[in-house]
Amino acid sequence: MDRDVAIIGCGIVGAAVAYELAHCELDVEVIEKENDVAMGTSRANSAILHAGYDPAPGTLMAKLNVEGLELAKKLCGELNIPFRECGSMVIAFTEEEVEELKRLYERGVQNGVSGMRLLSGREALKAEPNLNGETRAALLALSAAIVSPWEYALSLAENAVANGVKIRFDSEVTGIDRLEGGFAVHTASGTVSARCVVNAAGLNAERIHNCVAAPSFSTLPDRGEYFLLDKSEGHCVEHVIFQCPTKVGKGTLVSPTVHGNLIVGPNNETPRDASDTATTRQGLDDVAHMAKKSVPSLNIRESIRNFAGVRAATDVDDFIIRHVDDTPGFIDLAGVKSPGLTAAPAIAKMTVALLRECGLNPVEKALWTTVPRPRRFSEMDADEKRRLLARDSSYGRVICRCETVTEGEIRDALRSVIPPRSVDGVKRRCGTGMGRCQGGFCAPRVVDLLARHYGVSPVRIPQDRSGMYLLTGETKTGEALECTI
Amino acid sequence: MYDLIVVGGGPAGLAAARAAAEEGLQKILIAERDGEPGGILNQCIHNGFGLHYFKEELTGPEYALRFVRMIQKTQVEMKLDTMVLDVRPDLTVSMIGRAEGYQVHEARSVVLAMGCRERTRGALAIPGARPAGILTAGTAQRYVNVEGYMVGRRVVILGSGDIGLIMARRMTLEGAKVLACVEIMPYSGGLARNIAQCLHDNDIPLYLSHTLVDIRGRDRVEGVTAAKVDDLKNPVPGTEFTLDCDTILLSVGLIPENELTRKAGISMDERTRGAYVFDNMETTTPGIFACGNVVHVHDLVDYVTLEGERAGRAAAAYVNGGCGSADARTIALRADGDVSYTVPQYLRLSGEDAGSVPVFFRVRRNIVEGTVVVRDGDEKVAAFTRKHMSPGEMERIALPLRLLGRVRAGELSITVEKVAS
Numbered sequence: 024m025d026r027d028v029a030i031i032g033c034g035i036v037g038a039a040v041a042y043e044l045a046h047c048e049l050d051v052e053v054i055e056k057e058n059d060v061a062m063g064t065s066r067a068n069s070a071i072l073h074a075g076y077d078p079a080p081g082t083l084m085a086k087l088n089v090e091g092l093e094l095a096k097k098l099c100g101e102l103n104i105p106f107r108e109c110g111s112m113v114i115a116f117t118e119e120e121v122e123e124l125k126r127l128y129e130r131g132v133q134n135g136v137s138g139m140r141l142l143s144g145r146e147a148l149k150a151e152p153n154l155n156g157e158t159r160a161a162l163l164a165l166s167a168a169i170v171s172p173w174e175y176a177l178s179l180a181e182n183a184v185a186n187g188v189k190i191r192f193d194s195e196v197t198g199i200d201r202l203e204g205g206f207a208v209h210t211a212s213g214t215v216s217a218r219c220v221v222n223a224a225g226l227n228a229e230r231i232h233n234c235v236a237a238p239s240f241s242t243l244p245d246r247g248e249y250f251l252l253d254k255s256e257g258h259c260v261e262h263v264i265f266q267c268p269t270k271v272g273k274g275t276l277v278s279p280t281v282h283g284n285l286i287v288g289p290n291n292e293t294p295r296d297a298s299d300t301a302t303t304r305q306g307l308d309d310v311a312h313m314a315k316k317s318v319p320s321l322n323i324r325e326s327i328r329n330f331a332g333v334r335a336a337t338d339v340d341d342f343i344i345r346h347v348d349d350t351p352g353f354i355d356l357a358g359v360k361s362p363g364l365t366a367a368p369a370i371a372k373m374t375v376a377l378l379r380e381c382g383l384n385p386v387e388k389a390l391w392t393t394v395p396r397p398r399r400f401s402e403m404d405a406d407e408k409r410r411l412l413a414r415d416s417s418y419g420r421v422i423c424r425c426e427t428v429t430e431g432e433i434r435d436a437l438r439s440v441i442p443p444r445s446v447d448g449v450k451r452r453c454g455t456g457m458g459r460c461q462g463g464f465c466a467p468r469v470v471d472l473l474a475r476h477y478g479v480s481p482v483r484i485p486q487d488r489s490g491m492y493l494l495t496g497e498t499k500t501g502e503a504l505e506c507t508i
Numbered sequence: 509m510y511d512l513i514v515v516g517g518g519p520a521g522l523a524a525a526r527a528a529a530e531e532g533l534q535k536i537l538i539a540e541r542d543g544e545p546g547g548i549l550n551q552c553i554h555n556g557f558g559l560h561y562f563k564e565e566l567t568g569p570e571y572a573l574r575f576v577r578m579i580q581k582t583q584v585e586m587k588l589d590t591m592v593l594d595v596r597p598d599l600t601v602s603m604i605g606r607a608e609g610y611q612v613h614e615a616r617s618v619v620l621a622m623g624c625r626e627r628t629r630g631a632l633a634i635p636g637a638r639p640a641g642i643l644t645a646g647t648a649q650r651y652v653n654v655e656g657y658m659v660g661r662r663v664v665i666l667g668s669g670d671i672g673l674i675m676a677r678r679m680t681l682e683g684a685k686v687l688a689c690v691e692i693m694p695y696s697g698g699l700a701r702n703i704a705q706c707l708h709d710n711d712i713p714l715y716l717s718h719t720l721v722d723i724r725g726r727d728r729v730e731g732v733t734a735a736k737v738d739d740l741k742n743p744v745p746g747t748e749f750t751l752d753c754d755t756i757l758l759s760v761g762l763i764p765e766n767e768l769t770r771k772a773g774i775s776m777d778e779r780t781r782g783a784y785v786f787d788n789m790e791t792t793t794p795g796i797f798a799c800g801n802v803v804h805v806h807d808l809v810d811y812v813t814l815e816g817e818r819a820g821r822a823a824a825a826y827v828n829g830g831c832g833s834a835d836a837r838t839i840a841l842r843a844d845g846d847v848s849y850t851v852p853q854y855l856r857l858s859g860e861d862a863g864s865v866p867v868f869f870r871v872r873r874n875i876v877e878g879t880v881v882v883r884d885g886d887e888k889v890a891a892f893t894r895k896h897m898s899p900g901e902m903e904r905i906a907l908p909l910r911l912l913g914r915v916r917a918g919e920l921s922i923t924v925e926k927v928a929s
Binding site: 250251298299300301302303304306307323326327328329330405408409412413416417418419420421424425427429459460461462463464466467470471481482485486487488490491492493494495496497498499 | 591604607609636640641643647656659661727743754
């Protein structure tokens with residue numbers, strides 16, 4: 024066997040499992056179908072670390088949400104991942120909704136959530152003056168937080184790689200064979216054999232499961248659309264503002280982001296397929312309409328980007344975290360919908376326990392190297408900037424004007440343990456193109472830096488996934504006339 | 509201590525610095541974030557620049573070079589690859605640069621000339637998939653004209669701003685097929701001459717009162733759906749048609765780039781999205797002037813240059829103590845009716861009688877045979893007749909100073925009236 028464990032999928036769940044296993048004397052490889060970490064649901068969601076009053080008591084979702092929240096905050100602190108404990112509010116407009124808040128509160132108590140308080144409408148409006156004046160009550164949860172989900176997943180994966188985990192990108196799984204004492208995972212870039220397989224394939228977990236076992240769950244992809252608003256609107260609210268949850272989800276929220284913007288969404292709709300992250304006019308209109316119920320003064324005209332994410336929901340109303348029947352050594356981590364981002368590190372710890380049951384005996388490594396997320400130039404004060412520039416002038420060339428991202432930071436990312444391979448890969452690591460002009464100014468410069476770094480033509484640099492080509496060729500491709508003078 | 513720091517080395521900044529130098533300011537600095545001066549002109553390799561200012565037709569780089577050469581003959585200092593991070597109301601300016609690191613400079617005056625940026629897909633919330641191949645016309649212009657790379661083969665232009673029109677022609681000349689230009693308004697956002705030379709001359713259809721209702725494609729754009737819109741700009745069901753393209757260029761408006769201005773606490777006009785300015789291009793913060801596209805989006809660089817020169821001269825006067833005398837009277841200009849804004853928004857009169865003040869504005873809709881009327885309360889004080897006005901073309905009137913001395917109210921109203929037929 025090449026490996027002790029093969030992890031399929033490098034979203035937040037796969038990355039968290041890789042991070043956890045990297046602490047052990049194990050040979051681990053992550054197999055990712057895209058060219059970067061967190062390319063699916065993990066990068067297109069509400070970016071919330073939930074307090075844990077939503078899931079029904081007794082479910083894995085309830086248990087792992089509350090456990091995961093503490094672990095996630097600790098990790099974010101250790102790894103310098105942007106997060107903020109801003110707290111959340113669920114607001115109620117009717118008597119029935121006020122009753123629902125009380126039920127949520129009780130549920131939170133049962134789930135072990137601390138720091139909850141029921142507020143009167145007046146108290147809620149005092150804390151959040153832009154809320155709808157009709158707000159009758161609110162459930163405040165102080166432990167809820169916001170996070171940068173892609174930087175979180177990336178940092179976990181980077182730390183895993185820095186501590187010995189292998190990762191292969193652009194390697195979609197094409198089939199899995201059972202071997203004596205393990206599995207052969209066939210991918211677009213070759214076969215990996217491993218004693219155990221962890222199926223963290225998100226929206227594709229059903230297909231991966233069905234490669235080796237009888238079908239046991241069905242994916243019900245559920246799309247949510249969002250607006251991201253300009254930083255001028257970033258302080259419209261200070262808490263994550265939810266409406267009362269419905270059958271399908273936690274409803275439309277309005278929340279600050281760790282990058283200083285305002286995020287508004289999602290809705291729930293059925294996409295054509297799991298990869299269909301298109302937005303629709305109707306969907307976006309619905310989101311804007313719903314969000315204005317919470318915050319009537321919401322300035323949706325300051326939108327700088329719209330996107331949609333697809334939730335990896337299944338017909339099982341809970342996370343599916345278990346050994347696959349009759350397939351020893353194969354573990355499903357499927358159906359990880361909200362609060363999956365929060366639960367991920369707890370899911371990872373549970374996975375290690377499941378792997379022990381498979382006969383692996385992970386021993387903790389003596390040595391561990393922490394690779395914290397680098398501090399961004401724009402986060403520094405004047406003195407730090409001055410010192411950094413005195414040391415290295417490449418931090419004096421601004422590549423992204425809107426977010427003040429410097430060439431030095433992009434160079435550092437290109438030298439990091441998981442270097443970016445696309446324009447959006449640089450965006451996720453450095454913040455280029457995250458601002459108002461959405462990369463209009465910096466994209467050609469980022470393409471140039473990537474092409475130089477990899478020694479390829481700019482035509483080969485994708486916007487995001489491999490295959491998302493930006494340029495179609497050179498303008499004047501004819502032979503230049505030889506100069507005779 | 510600098511006499512003047514100019515933020516931005518595009519046409520506005522270059523003109524301001526040169527004019528200030530001509531007025532005798534000694535220590536002038538231009539901070540330019542790019543590696544060469546000239547701003548966006550450097551990627552505008554088409555002709556049509558300078559018809560008003562130089563009375564000849566130049567390309568963008570040629571126009572820029574003329575000013576760079578003029579600047580080189582002066583004492584003006586230029587810091588390239590240098591980005592201003594902060595302009596404080598006390599006229600200290602912090603900047604970072606590759607060569608000189610983090611610097612804080614004091615100035616006696618500042619001219620803001622940061623230009624503008626393009627509106628994006630996200631600002632319009634255009635629905636659909638998010639494949640590669642959707643970019644603003646200006647970004648495409650950079651790739652094609654400066655970097656030397658093509659951005660697509662079958663192109664749809666959304667919006668009919670001038671950069672989109674220019675790029676429709678450029679892409680055609682470079683061998684791409686431009687399928688259509690789709691404009692949500694019932695009129696074009698660009699200059700009439702660009703509609704003729706870029707679209708008509710290349711047989712590119714212009715769909716007015718149309719928009720894109722869907723974008724398809726996973727990795728790269730595979731097609732769009734366009735539809736007619738009603739008077740409220742809502743798509744009309746049943747009017748959809750598809751265009752089989754791999755690229756969408758957006759030319760849906762320009763926004764003055766005023767992050768530094770806002771941070772400096774300067775009062776902003778929500779209509780222009782630029783600072784409120786007096787007739788000498790001074791902002792509401794004494795000693796800080798603004799000019800060019802950072803104040804309001806121009807159609808022609810010639811007028812940017814003239815505005816830059818006004819700002820530069822005024823900055824010099826300010827430093828030399830000859831500006832903003834205490835007894836100056838302020839008159840507000842109020843844009844009424846079909847006039848959407850004016851620049852300047854305020855006039856400051858110091859008793860001078862000769863000459864005139866240029867006032868720029870745009871109209872909200874196409875107007876044939878209209879009269880621009882200036883009123884002091886109920887009294888008509890000036891009128892200017894125009895054969896044709898359209899939102900895509902900036903209008904300019906010259907208000908004679910001798911008229912202004914007689915204004916009784918604190919403001920003048922500017923409106924457009926239909927000439928009685």
